[in-house]
Amino acid sequence: MSEKVLMKGNEAIAEAALRAGCQCFFGYPITPQTELAAYMSKRMPKMGRVYLQAESEIAAINMVYGAAGTGARVMTSSSSPGISLKSEGISYMAGADLPGVIVNITRGGPGLGGIQPAQSDYWQATRAAGHGDFHMIVLAPSTVQEMADEVYNAFDIADRYRTPVMILGDGMLGQMMEPVSLPEEKSGKTDKPWAADGHRNKRKKNVINSLFLKPQALEDRNIERFERYDVIKKNEQRAEMYLTDDAEIVVVAFGASARVVRSAVDRARSVGIKVGLIRPITLWPYPTDAIESVVDQAKKFLVVEMNMGQMVEDVRLAVAGRKAVDFFGHTGGIIPTPTEVFEQIERIAAEKGEE
């Protein structure tokens, strides 16, 4: 690991992607992620890599599809409304089993929404990235260091499982500056016998395609893909467990809201409340194992998000009715304060006769 440099989240993602061997970047300006594209536009030409500002987010994701299909490591980034535009392209990538990294620096929604941070694209990322039966691996960093680390690994994971991978950040993480150790450069070149980059008369032709008109063929493709998803669920779940060993109240939060929750948990602990934080790092596959590990000991769960209540559904699914799950959140670009979260923890502790 190299020495630490102070970097803005959006730029740390870009730099880490380049070090992971990202060969192409196709993007379009949208607040609050434009610095990522601007950084790439400065660095990539000097590195002999491909940078292109596309005419729209739709064109960008289709350029990603094309480049990914030739076997290159490729990335695009956008924010909420732009991610909606990419839906069809993401579905095509999943249907054609193409690896690629898509960064969403979430802003308030729906519609044009706001430009301040939010976490209201959780459903979109984990449930409805595009039409059809598929999942996208979703990684949720919570610090600028994690923005770099997660994107650095995202390319490997995408290649390993031949699936698009999303980095679900938000405007706060994208804009803030923190010290980060940047990872080592790697070429990222792996053998991709399926890639369609011109057969050079040395192999059978390859076709990058998601159209399968024969129903059985399409079902078979879906079944095989879901078998791969089962492997991902088994191997790739990740969550940080903070002070959960003896926690009676378990707060679940990701990304920027987890930072706020951590402060609230520390304050609650200082007044004797046995509370802990589960911070999912993979939102898909959801870290159900982590939830399972505390469900017996916990008296109640509290989910804190910057939306109207999205991840709380996954927590409720994992808890399966065994314990109550409360929700607290703000949206529209408002970030909950540690005091607000602390008050929620206090309220729950009082309910249980904790104090």
Next chain:
Amino acid sequence: MSKIIIDETYCKGCGLCVAVCPRALISLDAEKLTPKGYRPAKLDDASKCTACAMCATMCPDVAITVVKE
């Protein structure tokens, strides 16, 4: 003798070759059906064929091979 060979795997009996042959040497075979149910083109008189290949030039199914003597 110049001639054309029509591959009935491909021929869909569209008639473009019939219309374009400058010597009207091709017709659709009224006696025969291809496996797909089309009336395939056939060369009626090879002795008059000059291998001009206009039929093959127009064939949308690349069903015609032209042999020049």
Next chain:
Amino acid sequence: MGEIIFKRPDALEDTVFSYCPGCTHGISHRLIAEIIDELGIEGTTVGVAPVGCSVMAYDFFTCDMFEAAHGRAPAVATGIKRVNPDNVVFAYQGDGDLASIGMAETVHAASRGENITVIFINNAIYGMTGGQMAPTSLPGQVTQTSPFGRDVTQAGYPIRVVELLSELDGVALAQRVTLDTPKHVREAKRAIKKAFEYQIAGVGYSIVEIVSTCPTNWGLSPQDAFQWMRDNMLPYYPLGVYRDVKAEGFDNIHDRAADKRERLSCGKDEK
């Protein structure tokens, strides 16, 4: 015994085309395959199929192929070409794919001067979905979604694509051809071959618009469809070369663009 002077090109699979009898898609495919054979580029060619009747073009060519989302073939082609400029990349699109849903991608790939070759099949109708109005359907033309004839006061006027694109500095070659006679087929092949050669030489973006027929959805026999095309489409979509930078004396789009800038800044007339 005689010499075979015309046979199936190597760059076509042995698969029977899924096109209707007499559909000009088959002729276009054959011309592209002949050119791939003649230029010896099958190993470095990557084709991009559209959504439309030719959606399964990936089954018909022997080179590496992509299936693109509707309208996005130029963007997909851009991604492919930018990764490896040594590859010869072509996009094959119909009128809905290129001029309706994909118009932004079409205009921008042309404007960027992407070194790709775009083959545009213009038959004034949406074939695959059963004969609806296209952006290139003619005024008064009866289609499934213009059952009383295209009403220009509601649906506007058809788009002349090569004329539109010929205004852009990134376009090296923009030519309109057709396939109704052996003479026209040979002209079309020359145009498509030039489009591929320009790509290989890095001249800029090339588009060949092929005025085509749709016998099935026009409700005409293949021969009558050609006649309808001659009577109605060719007057609206005149054949010809709308941009050819090399014929104008330039090596590539950049030289031409620089010259134009020079002329405009000196207040000279645009050539």
